[in-house]
Amino acid sequence: MAEAATLDRAELERGKGKSAPARWAGFFVTLARRKPLGFFGLCFIVFMLIVAIVPGVFALHDPGTTGIGPRLRNYCVGPSDTILCPVVRETSIVTGQRTVTGSTSTPLGTDQLGRDTYSRLVHGARWAVYIGLLSVTLSSSLALLIGVTSGYFGGMFDAVVQRFVDAVMALPALVLLIALPVMIGRWDLDGPLPFDDSRITFFKLALILGILGGASGSRVIRAAVIGVRSSQYLEAAKVIGASDARIMLRHVVPNIFGPLMVQATIGLGAIILVEAAVSYLGFGVQDPNSPTWGQMLNLGQQIASTKPMQVVFPSILIALAVFSFNMLGDALRDLLDPRLRGAKGGFG
């Protein structure tokens, strides 16, 4: 492993002095060669971004149009919000026109209202990317702010801030994500923002995810800052009379860029996962015309006994997205900063 690390470094060093595009290309080649799983993750993420930017190109139908496939009428004997509810096969009655699953028009079948699953999945990438990017921007800025100041100043300030971070990290994330948007529910009725309900829920979720992620991310940033705090170039900067703010911005922040990127990448995976869990529980973004993957999972498990694939398709996408971000994060960690390497002999 040690040899591999030095090799990675050597390959990265070799890129120094070249133009920026050449350096980037060199980085991608290194990534592809050394960390194939990480490279796969990057490819999937880029693909997801493209799909999220232009879903119309990929989608075959409007995601909100009903009646493309057969409608299922569903009725339950058990409590309506449980997995038990849909299990009885006979209670799902097919009405309307039957469309064969796997036709060219609906390659992945349709859901209970006859909406095209493929097009809905394509549009679902949009929410995943939106919520991921907004929350990770928030959480990274927060982590940077808390982590750098706390690690740089240390002492009493650090001790106090870290107790707050401890406290926020102890809060149960999923509980807050389902409870807080309801508790601050009035914001969407007479709030200043002229958005519809699902957008408001989206902003609330992103805000909560950003704060929670910022707290845990600040730990990693703080550790990295403490790592560079005693280095000579910081002392030199202090000696020539640079202010604290200048040292932090010009000398500390650029040197912890690697851990920050790693943290953001892994955080994105966690955010997509948690968002899916919240939507699955029925508390997430609820837009009938543009579903999230978690919401599709929720709808899918209601008809799991007749159409199990409607559960499988969104599951695959959520798992792939989480997997891609985790693998890319691990690969970046190994390539950018060998000191931060976690468990030895990790894949990808």
Next chain:
Amino acid sequence: MYRFVVRRMLLSIPTLLIVSFLVFGMIRLDPDSVVAARLGEGYTPEQAERIKDEYGLNNPIVTEYARWMGNILQGDWGESAYTYRPVLKEMGPRIAVTLELAFLAVMFSILIGVPIGVFSAMRQDQWPDYTLRSFSVFGLAVPGFIIATVFLAFMANQFEWGPRLGYRGPIDDPLRNIAQMALPAFILAMATSAQVMRFARAMMLDVLRQDYIRTAWSKGMRERTVIARHALKNALLPVITVLGLTMATLVGGTVIFEQIFTLPGLGRHIVIAVQQKDFAVVQGVALFFSVAVVFINLVVDISYTVLDPRSRV
């Protein structure tokens, strides 16, 4: 060591205070929504004022917090707005369900993760190692609730099988209780056991390279003796820390797994409470969960120091 334990315990006091303050503050973020949750639509300003007085929303936050904290410490966690029963009474039997689920999940992750990790380290870079490590990547990548949902969808479609309704406690019907709890606990443990496995493997590899293990080998001992008598003890201690870190994930996991498998635990309780806008219950469960996490972290840190003499320096 004694000093460390005391210091660590003292450090968790401010954390607990801040946690409780944050949970207390949840309800004050938007007083109007509290009033709306109690009165529904179309209430008069006088009614709103009465509800605000009842919740103490008009008083300064500091005095209210002190009063709330005093009540919490005396066992008065408020009253459910839906059943009008004390929150603590409502939570009581449900805590047991969640604890059982979490405990079984931890057991499963140790029972699966540790042997696989150790075995994987013993066969480093041979095909068993690669196979087992791929499984751990799968366990880490695919979220537990997705495995559970896909599994239940498959069972419902192929065998018309679903988890049975009606929870039975471990005392009045132990067999059925285990039958109900084993599956959710097992799937919940998959991600955790993958983490435990990775960590146990790394620790084992570290230990296997040390001199005293080479000595044991050179004495002509069997592989079983070397691993069981000499290597395991030192390799497994740090695994405790991973278990501690995953406990926070498990808390979130129980919320969603209790929902999927309809187990009447705290997680399902809070989901229903949010749907009913029963904020006292939400606060109660959130407080319980966060205090539990702080407490687990404390226990893990202390037990690690007590068990590993090297960390006492």
